[in-house]
Amino acid sequence: MQPVLNIDDVKRVEVALTREGVSVSELMHRAGLAAAQEVLELGEMDNVVVLAGMGNNGGDGWVAAEALRAQGANVTVVSPVEPDALPGDLPRQVAQSAVRAGASVLVGPSRDELDDLLATADVALDCMLGTGFHGEVRAPFDIWIECLNASTARVVSVDVPSGLSAQTGLAAEACVVADMTVTMLALKPGLLTDDGRDVCGAIVVAPLAEQTDRLVVDEDPVAWRTDLADYLEALLPRTSAVDKFSRGSVLVVGGSRRYPGAAIMAALAAARMGAGYVTLATPASAAAVAQAHLLEIPVVPLPEDADGTLTADARDVVCKLAERSSAVLVGPGLRVSGGTCAVVSALLGMDVPLVVDADGLNCLARLTNGALPQYPEIIRRSAPLVITPHRGELARLVGRPAGGVSSLSDQLDAARDIVWADGGSELVVVGKGTATCCVSVERAVLPKPGPAALATAGSGDVLAGMMASAIAQRSEADVDPALLAAYVCEVHAYAGTLAAERRGSRAVMASDIIDVVGVASDAVDAHVAYPDGPAGE
Numbered sequence: 001m002q003p004v005l006n007i008d009d010v011k012r013v014e015v016a017l018t019r020e021g022v023s024v025s026e027l028m029h030r031a032g033l034a035a036a037q038e039v040l041e042l043g044e045m046d047n048v049v050v051l052a053g054m055g056n057n058g059g060d061g062w063v064a065a066e067a068l069r070a071q072g073a074n075v076t077v078v079s080p081v082e083p084d085a086l087p088g089d090l091p092r093q094v095a096q097s098a099v100r101a102g103a104s105v106l107v108g109p110s111r112d113e114l115d116d117l118l119a120t121a122d123v124a125l126d127c128m129l130g131t132g133f134h135g136e137v138r139a140p141f142d143i144w145i146e147c148l149n150a151s152t153a154r155v156v157s158v159d160v161p162s163g164l165s166a167q168t169g170l171a172a173e174a175c176v177v178a179d180m181t182v183t184m185l186a187l188k189p190g191l192l193t194d195d196g197r198d199v200c201g202a203i204v205v206a207p208l209a210e211q212t213d214r215l216v217v218d219e220d221p222v223a224w225r226t227d228l229a230d231y232l233e234a235l236l237p238r239t240s241a242v243d244k245f246s247r248g249s250v251l252v253v254g255g256s257r258r259y260p261g262a263a264i265m266a267a268l269a270a271a272r273m274g275a276g277y278v279t280l281a282t283p284a285s286a287a288a289v290a291q292a293h294l295l296e297i298p299v300v301p302l303p304e305d306a307d308g309t310l311t312a313d314a315r316d317v318v319c320k321l322a323e324r325s326s327a328v329l330v331g332p333g334l335r336v337s338g339g340t341c342a343v344v345s346a347l348l349g350m351d352v353p354l355v356v357d358a359d360g361l362n363c364l365a366r367l368t369n370g371a372l373p374q375y376p377e378i379i380r381r382s383a384p385l386v387i388t389p390h391r392g393e394l395a396r397l398v399g400r401p402a403g404g405v406s407s408l409s410d411q412l413d414a415a416r417d418i419v420w421a422d423g424g425s426e427l428v429v430v431g432k433g434t435a436t437c438c439v440s441v442e443r444a445v446l447p448k449p450g451p452a453a454l455a456t457a458g459s460g461d462v463l464a465g466m467m468a469s470a471i472a473q474r475s476e477a478d479v480d481p482a483l484l485a486a487y488v489c490e491v492h493a494y495a496g497t498l499a500a501e502r503r504g505s506r507a508v509m510a511s512d513i514i515d516v517v518g519v520a521s522d523a524v525d526a527h528v529a530y531p532d533g534p535a536g537e
């Protein structure tokens with residue numbers, strides 16, 4: 001797994017490195033050399049343009065310029081001011097050194113001059129704005145970014161594409177779209193989510209010092225990005241010595257007269273993910289339509305009110321069914337009412353592995369007055385509990401205003417508020433978004449996100465069914481619950497990719513994802529077990 005650090009923690013690693021004798025000047029040199037090295041590895045990059053800003057990100061660029069010139073490249077550095085006029089000591093010193101070494105400099109070019117220069121470039125190094133960037137991009141960089149994005153040069157961004165917040169992943173109106181980002185010391189959350197996913201290109205981490213790995217871990221990374229090989233311990237069993245019950249039985253409690261489909265999709269996804277026996281319990285008036293869609297899955301009708309939503313009387317039947325299940329999912333399509341809250345509350349009080357999604361989470365928000373971290377006793381239990389909120393649901397659970405969870409960084413913060421309040425190892429918060437985090441009290445795991453095709457109604461219901469299915473199949477095993485949850489997200493993501501290939505990237509609907517869950521999980525498992533292809537091939 002690769003550690004991911006918040007920007008403030010990156011700065012602390014920088015300070016720790018200086019304490020261990022690696023000065024900021026030395027770090028800047030190594031950063032510039034690392035960027036230059038990546039350019040050299042692209043091959044045949046004779047004409048290089050370096051767009052340098054006024055801070056240390058610009059300093060990295062001047063160092064790279066000098067190094068590339070020493071390797072025989074034609075290098076022109078574009079700067080807003082004369083090198084001697086750079087305000088920071090370090091950037092000024094490295095700029096003066098690059099000029100002494102013969103780098104050409106173009107100061108404050110017009111748009112046309114910059115366009116002409118970039119037209120000659122094989123590669124452009126983007127060193128305008130790094131982690132010190134804030135607000136909207138000011139002149140001249142807004143214009144430089146437009147010119148760069150319009151050019152045909154390969155773009156290598158240093159540390160972070162200029163205009164992207166490396167913390168939030170949100171891009172300013174002007175933002176570089178890079179082919180590659182060489183980021184210093186460690187991954188940052190903003191590179192992995194939202195606009196960051198579109199603008200970073202390939203990401204290379206430059207550690208800069210041999211102490212970095214240790215110091216990064218000392219800073220308690222905000223998350224860990226998984227590699228496929230990390231999932232080995234999370235794979236679902238493939239033994240032949242099973243029957244349909246020992247393969248895991250899942251109870252899905254969901255649906256309403258208004259929303260029968262969500263629960264149907266969750267039940268189907270649970271079956272496609274490998275559970276041997278799935279049961280759907282749904283309000284009576286949703287049961288007929290559900291049964292018509294579910295040939296292999298028994299549907300149990302439950303007491304409902306005039307709106308076709310569960311009443312509290314459903315609790316007894318639900319709890320009896322739950323007792324016989326290896327895992328339960330509650331929520332998809334349920335709606336929020338006194339009755340549904342009573343059912344969610346009863347399930348939370350049981351000793352059965354539980355996944356809470358969608359309206360199950362909204363019930364949980366209501367049961368805790370929109371402040372779940374203040375009522376940890378409601379979710380404290382001995383059996384596993386996985387809650388799968390998207391950003392809106394997560395905001396509601398922790399009492400933030402609508403829109404108050406708007407980045408991966410916010411997802412991680414809010415999820416941590418919940419798991420730390422709970423304090424138990426049974427709880428995982430799967431904070432969903434354009435990138436998803438699986439957070440337990442032990443650590444936060446970031447599975448590889450899927451395509452935007454997953455942003456379609458019902459996609460979350462599919463994930464929730466898959467999650468309950470995986471937990472049912474691994475109920476006996478000692479596996480890191482956050483890793484197991486991340487494995488399920490990884491399969492969901494890959495199913496999204498397969499569905500997009502099959503249906504077209506904008507055409508995927510949730511049932512298309514369900515159709516390929518099985519082949520996606522086989523493919524992910526094969527990659528995990530045999531990263532270099534099956535043995536003997």
Ligand SMILES: NC(=O)C1=CN([C@@H]2O[C@H](COP(=O)(O)OP(=O)(O)OC[C@H]3O[C@@H](n4cnc5c(N)ncnc54)[C@H](OP(=O)(O)O)[C@@H]3O)[C@@H](O)[C@H]2O)[C@@H](O)CC1
Nearest residue numbers: 014027028054055056057129130131132133134136138159
């Ligand atoms: N951490 C490490 O270990 C290492 C870090 N290193 C490097 O240092 C970088 C961080 O350097 P940094 O702190 O100097 O900030 P940086 O990104 O150059 O930006 C500051 C400049 O941008 C300007 N500026 C800001 N916002 C703006 C806007 N909206 N529009 C326009 N301008 C704006 C700001 O102006 P000001 O706001 O002060 O007026 C100031 O001039 C980091 O990304 C990495 O590359 C490596 O050298 C070594 C190892």
Ligand SMILES: Nc1ncnc2c1ncn2[C@@H]1O[C@H](COP(=O)(O)OP(=O)(O)O)[C@@H](O)[C@H]1O
Nearest residue numbers: 390432433434451452454455457458459460461
């Ligand atoms: N832009 C995106 N890129 C990748 N995955 C996404 C994107 N948008 C949403 N997803 C994923 O799709 C799923 C959507 O879940 P959710 O919001 O609960 O949908 P619904 O409630 O409609 O079922 C989550 O797994 C989420 O991580």
Ligand SMILES: [K+]
Nearest residue numbers: 126129160162
């Ligand atoms: K940059």
